[in-house]
Amino acid sequence: MKRDPLYWLSLLCVLMGAASYGLLPVFIKKAYEDGFTQGQVTVHQTGIAMVLLWLIALVRWKRWQNPLQGSWLKLVLIGTCGLAMTTILYNAALQRLDASLAIVLLFQFTWITILLDSIQKRTWPGKLRLLAIVIVMIGTVLAAQLPENGLTKVSVTGVLAGFLSAVSYSLFIWWTGQLEGQQDTVIRSAVMVSAGFILITLLYGSGAFSAGREAALVGWGLLLGTLAQVVPTLLFNIGIPRIGSSLSALLGAVELPVVILTAWAILGEPLSVGRVVGILLIVAGIGIAELSTGKRKGNSARLEEKH
Template identity: 30%
Template sequence: MKQNWIYSLLVVIAASSYGILSTIVKVAMQHGYTSAEAVTSQYVFGFLLALILFVLTQRTLPKLTKKGVVTLILAGICTAVTGIVYGQSLNYLPASLAVVMLFQFTWIGLFMDCFIKRRLPSRLEMISLAFLIAGTILAAGILDVDLSQIAWQGWALGLSAAFTFAAFLQFNARPVEGVTTIGRTFILSIVALIIVSIFLSPEIVWNGQLAGGLWKFGLALGLFGIIFPILLFSIAAPKVGGALVSILSAMELPVAITVSVIVLKESLTLIQVGGIILVLFGMVLPSYFTSKKLNI
């Protein structure tokens, strides 16, 4: 029972590290960099840090089965596409609404898990999901946003980011034989860097921007966007399961809002505080009933 709580906590920490990313990107943009340049630097440094860890601990590539290779490649593609698509959605959506769209991964991930395991969602999962969705809407502060002027591309990109992030969580919840967590992180970082380099701004590596100051943001983004979450998800997700991982990962929203208030001096209303409380309640609910072995 104690170990289950530890694995759940690791998932929460991994999701929390994702919540820091949007603020780091915004600070980078305040320093004159584009979101594409910031996101690219994230995957460049994520790969470099993963390479250093891999060389220091292993040095030899693991022997993988065909199924393991497919799982890792798909997980790497999903994490890269999430970063790309979510960044593009910010060109059409207010930041608050973009967060809400991304957080559709909670119900998408739950239903993905149900489809994969050929089961129906439990009553507890549905109750938890209701709290998460209600809390997300309140916490993001979109009640006063005019939605009529938003282009369809924004909705499509936001929902796509939610889908790919949910898929990433599902793939990362699958154990892969013969590969350590550091080896898994290294392989995912290679795949993600290749995908990002095709679609975003690989020129930052040779045009002097990376060395000229972008490296500070890339290092932070690489740590909190690649190393910490992938390592922790790789350890904990197979133990927790895809459905609960999707629910616990909702911690990203309260963290994103809290960090933006502290660093960017954004406003925080009582309604948003109430939304954060609902999100936290929705996260804790399934873990609490599981630990007490209660049915609902």
């Protein structure tokens, strides 16, 4: 079948969007090393992302819809309970754990989302999905280096925050997948980030600002907000409609090895054979989970590829 001339560019866009997410943890850790607190980093990351998204949305004003119609209230709920809580918990995990371990915990969203979907449909996961869950679990044990280190050398609070970030991210994905309507992707993201920013600001208050070093903090916020929200939103908006959601989800798994490799290269975190094998197993588990989804949604995916 002849591909759309922009098909391979779309693949690259999705890969680059996922890689942008993958660079985020390393720079969050660097911001912590620069002396800034979790609250300061989280508020500025989210606040500047909100401003940038609304600036982009203004350019796309013709795509605006009545904010009192459609799924806008749901976007606010997703922005607070899903997006904001994921950011808060993940940043808390990064403050206490290696970036390599924090991202492995976040990627537990794979099997948590499968369970949420099964609970909603009141059915057991299919054989492929159960296999995916088992593979991800085994990969997690290896990637977290539990056989070598156990749980004695890590922060229990950090592990709990990392796992809860996976739960909130699963809810974010699950709720987003149930949204109806045709809101523009950038505007939808801007609404969710704005709602999340309000919650985050209320939680951290005035302590989120640094009078003497606010310029440096804004610089970190600009970098983190761009990597976390702006670049992925724009690139996914270009790529996903052409290659389909299932393939995009699989390509999005590149975030995991990007985090591991950059944490090793920039932060000096250990990169053992066991961790590499664990990462490969997690990515394989994601692939199997998406394969099971693709079998049920094959016709839809093929239609998406034609657009």
